[in-house]
Amino acid sequence: MNILIKSATIIDSKSEFHNTTQDLLIENGVIAKIASKIKTPKNCQVITLNNLHISQGWFDSSVSFGEPGFEERETIKNGLKTAAASGFTAVALNANTHPVIDSNSDITFINSKANHNAVTLLPIGALTVGSKGEGLAELYDMNTAGAVAFYDYKKPISNPNLMKIALQYASNFNGLVCSFPQENKISGLGVMNENITSTTLGLKGNPALAEELQVARDLFLLEYTNGKLHIPTISTATSVKLIREAKKKKLNVTCSVAIHNIYFTDEVLTDFNTNYKVLPPLRTQHDVEALIEGLKDGTIDMITTDHNPIDIEEKKVEFDHANYGVIGLESAFGALQSLFTIKKTIDLLTKGKSRFGLENTPINIGNTLNITLFNPDTKYTFSKSNIVSKSKNAIFENEYLKGQVYGIISNNKIALNS
Numbered sequence: 505m506n507i508l509i510k511s512a513t514i515i516d517s518k519s520e521f522h523n524t525t526q527d528l529l530i531e532n533g534v535i536a537k538i539a540s541k542i543k544t545p546k547n548c549q550v551i552t553l554n555n556l557h558i559s560q561g562w563f564d565s566s567v568s569f570g571e572p573g574f575e576e577r578e579t580i581k582n583g584l585k586t587a588a589a590s591g592f593t594a595v596a597l598n599a600n601t602h603p604v605i606d607s608n609s610d611i612t613f614i615n616s617k618a619n620h621n622a623v624t625l626l627p628i629g630a631l632t633v634g635s636k637g638e639g640l641a642e643l644y645d646m647n648t649a650g651a652v653a654f655y656d657y658k659k660p661i662s663n664p665n666l667m668k669i670a671l672q673y674a675s676n677f678n679g680l681v682c683s684f685p686q687e688n689k690i691s692g693l694g695v696m697n698e699n700i701t702s703t704t705l706g707l708k709g710n711p712a713l714a715e716e717l718q719v720a721r722d723l724f725l726l727e728y729t730n731g732k733l734h735i736p737t738i739s740t741a742t743s744v745k746l747i748r749e750a751k752k753k754k755l756n757v758t759c760s761v762a763i764h765n766i767y768f769t770d771e772v773l774t775d776f777n778t779n780y781k782v783l784p785p786l787r788t789q790h791d792v793e794a795l796i797e798g799l800k801d802g803t804i805d806m807i808t809t810d811h812n813p814i815d816i817e818e819k820k821v822e823f824d825h826a827n828y829g830v831i832g833l834e835s836a837f838g839a840l841q842s843l844f845t846i847k848k849t850i851d852l853l854t855k856g857k858s859r860f861g862l863e864n865t866p867i868n869i870g871n872t873l874n875i876t877l878f879n880p881d882t883k884y885t886f887s888k889s890n891i892v893s894k895s896k897n898a899i900f901e902n903e904y905l906k907g908q909v910y911g912i913i914s915n916n917k918i919a920l921n922s
Contacts, residue, residue, distance in 0.1 A: 505916055506531050506548045512877075515559045515850045518866035528558075530873050533916030538869055551920075553910050555881055557846075560864060561593025561874040561914050562853040565760055566736055566808040567833065568657065571617070573602025578813040578894050580617040580625070586811075586892040587623045588919035590833040591853070591876040591909040594624040596860050599635065600657040600812075606630035606641040611649035622917035626652040626860055631670060631681065635659050640670055647677055652860045653734060655682035658783055658828070660718055662688060664725060671731030680859065682734045683722045685743065686784065690714035695824055697770040697785045705773060707823065710785050712740040719743045723750045726757055734859065735759040737810055739784035741794030748803040758859050759803075762810040763832055763839050764899050766795045778819045778826035779899050782810075796843070799852065806856030809836045813895030830899040835886050837878065838905025846880045849907075874914045882908035 507530040514521045527542040528535060544550055569583035570576070578586075580597075587595050597614060599605035605614060611627050618625035629646035633639050635656040643654055654674065661667045661683060674681050691714035696702050698709025719735060723746060726733045738744065738759050750757050762782070770786045780786060798804040809832030818827035832839075840849040853876075857864055865874045884890075886900045911920035 593914040653680040671729040744798040835900035877910035
């Protein structure tokens, strides 16, 4: 497959062509030539798009697709289509399926469903059998089948000894253990952040303390075991502080934050819209500012959409009874550009790959092409027409966003939006 990309502004700090507008000639998936003007060869597909910008392909460390078991929410096929349409060339898939992805054969099944796709799917295996938090799953067997990490999605490991053993065992093969930051005995039945807003609305609160106790515990366990830990979707200022201190100690820890947790505060819940019901919950402006500062100084290693399709039947109910979760792939670029410069936005969207076993491939001659194509200047109001997912539980619906994704070219395949 030969492609000529015309007049593309390259946003890639690792490329010698960073911040320049170039033509790119691609031959069999490899960048053969980059120049200000390239004559169109024979039998070559030409891509010309308005205000075209390109970057290294984007990565999301936490998505959920439902299959197997919850295909009514989303399928792997349509989930990967959604990722491509949203600009992501690689996604790490959570194990919150039915049955839970907790064995070698489960990982093999997931990989088989994602073969020959423009988007690279990286399966995350469950940390415990059935994600029940009682006994370790087949971590090494899943690792040999291609699991990139181990995580009981949104389910904290309450037994500290089990977490200790997981960190010790996984370190034998450099396995990445993920731990959801919540102490359930503190969070209780809370459905939103414990704050003046929860009191005003009459909703049970989930205090920041519930997250911070778990983060502190896991960091102590990490220091004791010398393991490899990832803490997904932190949401409080104190969590940022704790992880910053752990990194100063040179502990092998990374963390992420969900985009909605740096965009919204708990004050948006005044109309009881269940699309704002997420876990961890939306916090205060003070927390948001600390999270953004953590992204800027590198304490927080990566952002995630925490994309989690939920049936309408589980959202169109009273707030107390609604399921947690939002979709976020389609709105990720526009939301981040509303908060950061284009350079910082692209930096955030391309970080975290190495932690999950992927290489960064700069846009340079001789490298395999793995890019996202976009227009950073388009402004629009996000609506259901922008949703590719089967489920429509979008937290950014009716938000004014900036930036249009054209699609991706990756794995020697083109996936452009029509």
